[in-house]
Amino acid sequence: MTETPLFRRVALIGIGLIGSSLARAIRRGGLAGHIAGHARSERTREAAVALGLVDSIHADPVAAVAGADLIVLCAPVGAYADLGAAIGPHLEAGAILSDVGSVKQAVIRDLGPHVPDGVHFVPGHPVAGTEHSGPEAGFAELFDGRWCILTPPPGTDAGVVERLAEFWRRCGSHVEVMEPAHHDAVLAITSHLPHLIAYTIVGTATDLEDATEKEVIKFSAGGFRDFTRIAASDPVMWRDVFLNNREAVLEMLGRFTEDLTALQRAIRWGEGDKLEELFVRTRAVRRGIIEAKQA
Amino acid sequence: MTETPLFRRVALIGIGLIGSSLARAIRRGGLAGHIAGHARSERTREAAVALGLVDSIHADPVAAVAGADLIVLCAPVGAYADLGAAIGPHLEAGAILSDVGSVKQAVIRDLGPHVPDGVHFVPGHPVAGTEHSGPEAGFAELFDGRWCILTPPPGTDAGVVERLAEFWRRCGSHVEVMEPAHHDAVLAITSHLPHLIAYTIVGTATDLEDATEKEVIKFSAGGFRDFTRIAASDPVMWRDVFLNNREAVLEMLGRFTEDLTALQRAIRWGEGDKLEELFVRTRAVRRGIIEAKQA
Numbered sequence: 001m002t003e004t005p006l007f008r009r010v011a012l013i014g015i016g017l018i019g020s021s022l023a024r025a026i027r028r029g030g031l032a033g034h035i036a037g038h039a040r041s042e043r044t045r046e047a048a049v050a051l052g053l054v055d056s057i058h059a060d061p062v063a064a065v066a067g068a069d070l071i072v073l074c075a076p077v078g079a080y081a082d083l084g085a086a087i088g089p090h091l092e093a094g095a096i097l098s099d100v101g102s103v104k105q106a107v108i109r110d111l112g113p114h115v116p117d118g119v120h121f122v123p124g125h126p127v128a129g130t131e132h133s134g135p136e137a138g139f140a141e142l143f144d145g146r147w148c149i150l151t152p153p154p155g156t157d158a159g160v161v162e163r164l165a166e167f168w169r170r171c172g173s174h175v176e177v178m179e180p181a182h183h184d185a186v187l188a189i190t191s192h193l194p195h196l197i198a199y200t201i202v203g204t205a206t207d208l209e210d211a212t213e214k215e216v217i218k219f220s221a222g223g224f225r226d227f228t229r230i231a232a233s234d235p236v237m238w239r240d241v242f243l244n245n246r247e248a249v250l251e252m253l254g255r256f257t258e259d260l261t262a263l264q265r266a267i268r269w270g271e272g273d274k275l276e277e278l279f280v281r282t283r284a285v286r287r288g289i290i291e292a293k294q295a
Numbered sequence: 296m297t298e299t300p301l302f303r304r305v306a307l308i309g310i311g312l313i314g315s316s317l318a319r320a321i322r323r324g325g326l327a328g329h330i331a332g333h334a335r336s337e338r339t340r341e342a343a344v345a346l347g348l349v350d351s352i353h354a355d356p357v358a359a360v361a362g363a364d365l366i367v368l369c370a371p372v373g374a375y376a377d378l379g380a381a382i383g384p385h386l387e388a389g390a391i392l393s394d395v396g397s398v399k400q401a402v403i404r405d406l407g408p409h410v411p412d413g414v415h416f417v418p419g420h421p422v423a424g425t426e427h428s429g430p431e432a433g434f435a436e437l438f439d440g441r442w443c444i445l446t447p448p449p450g451t452d453a454g455v456v457e458r459l460a461e462f463w464r465r466c467g468s469h470v471e472v473m474e475p476a477h478h479d480a481v482l483a484i485t486s487h488l489p490h491l492i493a494y495t496i497v498g499t500a501t502d503l504e505d506a507t508e509k510e511v512i513k514f515s516a517g518g519f520r521d522f523t524r525i526a527a528s529d530p531v532m533w534r535d536v537f538l539n540n541r542e543a544v545l546e547m548l549g550r551f552t553e554d555l556t557a558l559q560r561a562i563r564w565g566e567g568d569k570l571e572e573l574f575v576r577t578r579a580v581r582r583g584i585i586e587a588k589q590a
Contacts, residue, residue, distance in 0.1 A: 078567075102517070127517045131581065146516050176513075186510050189500045191517025196562075197492055198518070200555045202577040204547070205484045207554075215481050217583045218471075221441050222397070222422045222486025223493070225584050226521050232581035235574035239567045246562055253559055256499045257552070263495055264548055267541055272373075272534045279530035282497040286426065286527035288512045289520050 006167050009034040011068035013061050015048045018100045019074030020138030023053040025171040028140045038064035047135040062090050073099035078240035081110040088114030096120045104151045104180040106244035120160040125149045131232040144172035151180040188248035192241055198230035301462050304329040306363035308356050310343045313395045314369030315433030318348040320466040323435045333359035342430040357385050368394035373535035376405040383409030391415045399446045399475040401539035415455040417447045426527040439467035446475040483543035487536055493525035
C-alpha cells in the first residue's frame with residue numbers, strides 16, 4: 001500500500017479472537033501506521049508478538065493508548081468500566097474511541113462517562129466470530145462480507161462516523177448505523193438467545209443418567225453437534241453479554257418459551273398440522289440467509 | 296468390484312436425501328446386483344432415473360420389493376404402517392426388512408405386525424443428514440464415518456444382523472446395536488430436541504415486530520444462522536419424528552426447560568458465576584466431539 005494509512009496509531013485493548021483478527025485485517029489493508037496492543041495476560045502478549053500481530057505490546061492499557069488516534073476495546077464488556085476509568089484521562093483530543101462488544105447500551109453506560117471532551121465515542125459491533133478463542137484463533141478474513149454495526153450517540157460528528165465506517169469496510173465488512181436499543185434487541189434474538197439455548201441443551205445432555213456423555217458425543221451428528229459448536233464460545237465473554245443485555249435477552253427468552261410451550265402442546269396432542277406449518281415456514285428463512293450471503 | 300455383491304436386489308422405498316445417498320453408497324461399494332427404487336411422486340421417480348440412482352423404478356412399492364433380499368424403507372416414519380400393510384404380503388422368505396427412520400419404537404410398533412414369518416426385521420437408523428431434501432441432495436459420502444444404529448427385536452438371527460451391519464460398514468458407517476427404547480431416548484436429546492428448538496427459535500425470530508425478518512437474516516452470523524440450517528430440514532419427516540417419539544421428546548424437553556429456567560433466573564439476578572460455570576463445562580463437550588471425529 002502506498003496511500004496514507006487511515007489511522008496513525010490504532011490501539012487494540014484485548015487481543016483475543018476478535019482483537020487478533022482485527023490486527024490481521026488492519027495489516028492486510030494497510031490501515032494503520034502502527035498497531036499497539038494491550039492484553040492482561042503475559043501469555044497473550046507473548047503470542048501477539050510472536051504472531052507479528054502488533055508493532056508494540058503493552059501490559060498497561062494507558063501505554064497502549066498513548067498517541068493513538070483510534071482505540072478499539074476488544075475485551076469482554078464486563079471489563080469496560082475499569083478500562084474506561086484507566087484510559088479515559090489519557091485519550092488524545094480528536095481520537096476515536098470504539099469497541100467490538102456484543103451489547104451496546106451497557107457499553108455506552110459503562111464507557112460514556114469516561115470519554116473526555118474532544119474525544120469521539122463511536123461504539124461498534126462486528127457481527128462475526130467463531131467458537132475459538134485467543135490470539136492464535138484469529139484470521140484476517142473473519143469480517144469479510146459480515147456486518148459491522150455502529151451505534152454513535154446523538155450529536156456525534158458525521159465525518160467521524162464515516163471515517164470509522166470506512167475503516168470497517170476496508171476490514172471487509174458491510175456497515176450499518178443503528179440505535180443502541182435496537183441493536184440490543186436484534187442481537188438478543190439473532191445471537192444472544194441462540195447462544196443461551198445452545199449452552200443450555202449441551203448442559204442438559206451431559207446431565208442425563210440414561211444416556212452417557214460418551215453416547216451423546218457419539219451420536220451428535222443428528223443435530224446436537226451444531227449446538228456444541230456454539231456452546232464452545234468464550235465463557236467470560238458470553239457471561240458478560242447476558243449480564244449486560246439482561247432486559248432484551250429475558251424478553252426474547254419469554255417469547256421463545258411461549259412458542260416452545262405451544263409446540264410442546266402440539267406434540268402432546270398429536271397436532272401434526274401445526275408442527276408442519278411451522279417447519280415449512282422456517283425453511284423459507286434459511287433460503288433468505290443463503291440469498292443474503294450470510295450462510 | 297469382482298466379488299459377489301452382498302445383496303442380490305436392494306429395494307429402496309423412498310428416494311429422498313437418505314434413500315438417494317444410500318443408492319449412491321451402494322453403487323460406490325458394489326453392494327447390490329440390482330437397485331430397485333420406489334417413490335410416490337413422479338418427479339422423484341424421474342429424477343432417480345435421470346441421476347442413474349436405480350436399475351429399476353416403480354410407482355408401486357409392491358413391484359419394487361418383488362424378489363428383493365434387502366428392503367430399506369427411506370420414507371417419513373408416518374408412512375410406515377401403510378407401506379408395511381402394502382408390501383408385507385409380498386416380501387420373500389429370507390429377505391431382510393430394514394429402514395432408516397429416526398425413531399425406532401414406533402417403527403417396530405407400525406411395521407412389526409406386517410412382517411411375515413421367515414422375513415428378518417432389523418430396523419436401522421444412520422445418524423447422518425443435511426438440511427437438504429430430495430434425490431438431488433444425496434451423496435455417496437453422507438454415511439462415511441457416521442454411526443448407524445441397528446435395533447433388532449429379541450430373537451433376531453445374529454448372522455442376519457451381522458450381514459446388515461456389514462452392509463452399513465461398506466456404506467462407510469460405524470455400526471452399533473441398541474435397544475429401541477434406548478435409541479429413542481439418546482436420539483431425543485442428540486437430534487430431536489435440537490431440531491425442535493431450532494424450529495422454535497426461527498419461528499420466534501420471524502414473528503417479532505421490533506426486528507424485521509430482513510434484519511434477522513442480515514445479522515444472523517452471530518449464531519442464529521446455524522439454527523436456521525437445522526430448521527430447514529424436511530418438514531414432513533420431522534413432523535413424523537415428533538409425533539412418533541412423543542414420550543422421549545417431551546421428557547427431554549421438560550429437562551431442557553427446567554435448565555433454561557434456572558439460567559433465566561441466573562441472568563435476572565445477575566449470577567455471573569453460575570453462567571460461567573456452565574459455559575466452561577459445555578466447552579469441554581465440544582472437545583469430546585472433535586476428538587470423536589463427529590465435528
